[in-house]
Each structure stands twice: as C-alpha cells, then as structure tokens.
C-alpha cells in the first residue's frame with residue numbers, strides 16, 4: 354500500500370503519528386487539513402513530502418467551487434504558498450508544489466486544471482516509487498552479505514510513496530538474497546526510528562535492533578557496525594541536511610573508519626545553495642518537555658526548562674563516503690561528480 358495517494362477527490366495517507374500503536378488512514382479534503390497533517394508529521398520524509406506538496410495543489414483545485422479560471426488560479430497560487438510554509442527544510446516539498454502548480458496554471462478551463470493537477474501529482478507519486486526501486490538496486494551493491502547497517506530516522510516506505518531511499522537500499526539488498534542486519538537509532542524526540550523504521554522492517558522480516566541515539570558511538574566502538582546509511586532532506590554544495598543526529602553519526606563513522614552513505618533522489622539536491630542558505634526547522638518545546646506518544650500529559654522535563662529543538666542538522670560532504678541516487682552512485686569530489694552524474 355502507498356503511504357500517500359489520491360482517492361475520491363481527497364488526499365489519503367497512512368497516519369504516521371498513530372504508528373506503531375494503530376494503523377489508520379487519514380483523509381484530507383482541504384489544503385488546510387493537509388497542511389496540519391504535514392506540520393504534525395502524519396506524512397513526513399522528504400520524498401513523501403514531494404508527493405504531499407503535489408497532491409496539496411490538486412486538493413486546492415478540488416476543495417471548493419470557482420466561478421472563473423482566474424479565480425481558481427489565484428486560489429491555487431495562494432494555497433501553494435501556504436503549503437510551502439508548513440515545513441522549511443526538505444526541498445522536495447517545494448519541488449512537488451511547484452511542479453504541479455506550474456502544470457496546473459497551463460490549463461485553460463476549470464475542468465482541465467482539475468485533470469492536469471491530479472494527473473501531475475499522481476505522476477510524482479509513480480515516479481517516486483520507480484526511482485526508489487532503481488536507487489535500491491543501484492545502492493544494494495554497496496552492501497555485502499552479512500553486513501550490519503546502522504541508520505537513523507525513517508527512510509523507508511513511510512518516508513516515500515513506497516520502498517524507501519536508505520531503507521530501500523537495504524530492502525533491495527535483502528531482496529537480492531543478502532543477509533543484512535539493521536541497527537535503528539530511535540531518533541529522539543519524535544522517534545521515527547523506533548516507531549516507524551523498526552515497524553516497517555519487522556513487517557518485512559528484516560532483522561532490526563533498536564538502540565537509543567546516544568548508544569551509536571559505543572556500538573561502533575565495539576565493531577558492531579559495518580556501514581551507516583541515511584536519507585536526506587536536502588543536499589547542497591557543502592552539506593547533507595537530514596534528521597538531527599545524522600551529523601553525529603557521520604563524525605562517529607569517520608572516527609571509526611566506517612563508510613557513511615547517503616541515499617537520495619535527484620529532487621533532494623539543491624545544488625545552487627550552501628548550508629548557510631538552508632533553514633533548519635525548529636519544532637515546538639512540547640516535543641522535548643512532554644512524553645509525546647501515549648503519555649502526552651506526563652512531563653519528562655521541567656515545564657519551563659529552556660529548550661532547543663532543531664529537527665535537522667547539516668553533515669559536511671567531506672564526511673560522506675558516497676551518495677546513492679537513481680542515476681548512479683556518486684563519489685567525491687562532489688563538486689565535479691554531482692553535476693556530471695545528475696546533469697545539473
């Protein structure tokens with residue numbers, strides 16, 4: 354089943370805030386509802402956000418009636434701006450929104466715009482599945498039979514429309530018959546690793562062991578990790594932006610001589626930018642001060658404690674051994690190899 358899809362003029366998604374307790378499908382009939390779902394991470398992960406952005410524009414076209422194409426076009430432009438304001442770091446969200454908006458604005462009647470928007474958004478979703486399968490096949494050659502692979506956050510089916518990026522590489526290696534074991538960092542504070550990655554891998558029968566984020570160094574020191582593979586929210590000329598904790602893993606991997614791989618599609622590259630140009634999302638203090646899953650009302654820190662809660666960090670590209678894309682595996686020097694292989 355796809356993580357996010359279009360059905361009966363609405364956007365439907367697996368509600369990731371409910372996992373692993375319950376599997377629920379959330380239906381968004383308005384852009385506002387979708388925007389809230391994005392903000393609270395019911396749908397999350399860069400490639401899934403690309404699809405969500407595209408579907409969001411399709412939703413803007415369907416959420417009410419319009420008396421003229423000009424009125425409709427004005428409405429979707431405004432709704433696109435709102436969607437782009439929901440989360441700042443993953444560039445894919447903007448890519449999805451802009452792609453469908455541009456196509457939709459070419460339509461000449463309300464009916465035509467409706468058709469175009471849904472078709473283009475569905476294309477984004479289909480292409481995501483295709484490129485992930487490709488990336489998986491390509492990246493699987495980096496993993497050897499018997500490897501133990503550490504990862505952070507969730508980069509699997511749930512972070513994409515299907516299959517995954519970094520987890521997709523692992524999934525493809527397992528599909529090829531390799532015995533791969535995964536160490537999943539829990540990924541505080543929202544626990545995408547412990548709630549989603551372990552759930553997904555266990556569903557597929559892939560061996561996974563959960564650790565807290567602070568255990569990563571000790572586990573590497575003991576020689577228990579052969580490779581690290583992570584996803585990305587945005588790759589700029591000098592850094593990879595990904596879930597908070599990724600930078601720490603890259604430094605630890607370097608210190609222990611462990612290869613550190615990133616898997617991401619071309620649409621995650623924002624090669625015209627540098628790390629200083631990217632906004633790292635800072636999320637609410639409640640995520641750190643309260644237990645956020647079942648026990649939402651219990652404090653786990655003094656209510657008024659000063660909090661810093663960045664959702665992402667920047668890993669310098671010099672810490673990255675290779676980047677897996679649907680166009681091939683890219684090795685340093687990245688300033689030369691990335692534009693060459695991705696034709697940027």
Ligand SMILES: CSC[C@@H](O)[C@@H](O)C(=O)COP(=O)(O)O
Pocket residue numbers: 394397398399400443505506507508509512513517518519545583584585586595596597664
């Ligand atoms: C294939 S997903 C790549 C990244 O988007 C993923 O690693 C990540 O950091 C997601 O963060 P999230 O805050 O859960 O949206």
